[in-house]
Amino acid sequence: MIRLPAIIILAAASLGLSAQNDPAAVKVLENFSAKATKAPSVSMQFTLETVDQVEGTSNRLKGSAILSKDRYRIELPENILWYNGENMWSYLPDVEEVTITKPDRNDDSFMAKPSAIFTIWKKNYKSRLLEERTASYLIDLYPEDINSDHVRIRLEIGKAGLDLKGLEYKYKNGITVMLKVTGYDLSYKPDDSEFAFSAAKYRGVEIIDMR
Template sequence: MKKILFLAFLQLLFPARGFSQNDPAALAVLDRFSSRALGAPSVSMEFNLRTENLADRTSSSRKGSVILAGDKYKLDLEDNIIWFNGTTSWNLLPAEKEVTITTPGKNDDSFLGKPSQIFSLYRKGYKSRLLEEKADSYLIDLYPEELNSDHVRIRLKIGKPALDLRNLEYKYKNGTTITLDVTSFDLKKNPSSTTFIFEPEKYRGVEIIDMR
């Protein structure tokens, strides 16, 4: 009996191992979702970001916004602002009056690490599954193929018929769940050439820490 319960638990914890092929219905939705977002001049979102940790029973919530064009983005949260121009990242902490300059790694699949990844990461390294289709939305799970991945799954709620992102959830093996509730999704903005870079003249008195 204990063995049966243990096996059932493993199936719940690692559902990706239960199927070896991508769900064609999920791929069809994701292809349309990706094509529409990446084909636009930019993607702008406003959202509520929730973090929950089952291990220590803590949770937090904050509002934010992001505008991205290709791999470039500006991510504005309540406690920091991040600019990325495709090669260099600037992370500003207004309260500490300091900005850190880095050259990010290329393997960060998280929304905060590389927002544009959410529109294309399903193409490689993930299995997809359409969990539910309603009159106004699709619910799709992405399961990492790598056993040593730090997360169990990524869940997307995609709106119909506009194919807008409604909700994004990362579930990690350490018990942490990060949820992005999207309140605004816009594909019509044309960002300026300075949108994705830190401009020191606008933040006088800020200490610059160059970690490149």
């Protein structure tokens, strides 16, 4: 008969093992991260869907992004975002207005820092290879911080090209954000000007500086 202290020790050991990173997931993530971060940029075309389970609503739109280190340019149907590593410009074509801000550098969400998705798994997350499919891997990332605003991040990574196929953020408030990648390129060499708003190109636009 196993005594109670021994049972407690075995249970604690079991919990400790389950909390460790999955070596198979880490290997895929390391290769995925290395390939993306060594490239001059990552260019993506995607479909972005936001589902609110509480309100019973959903919204879907198409967009594109160019990521280079922490810099990016994201184009959505009603919004264009530029970030040069220091300042962010958010342009609304319908009202011809651009707002300049300094983003929170600690915000690692996809919309705030898209490139973080290639390295976010390295700290503050536990990883698990959920499924190995014919052409891709499905990997879940679980935040170690119990006060995190999201439950998990799910990545779908292609086997052949180690490319991002899909991304899903599941939040505690019932909102799930799903990004399906329809185009992925690591060869494009962007110019620095592509990551900043050009007043000369968008003449007559109202500029609101919130820095």
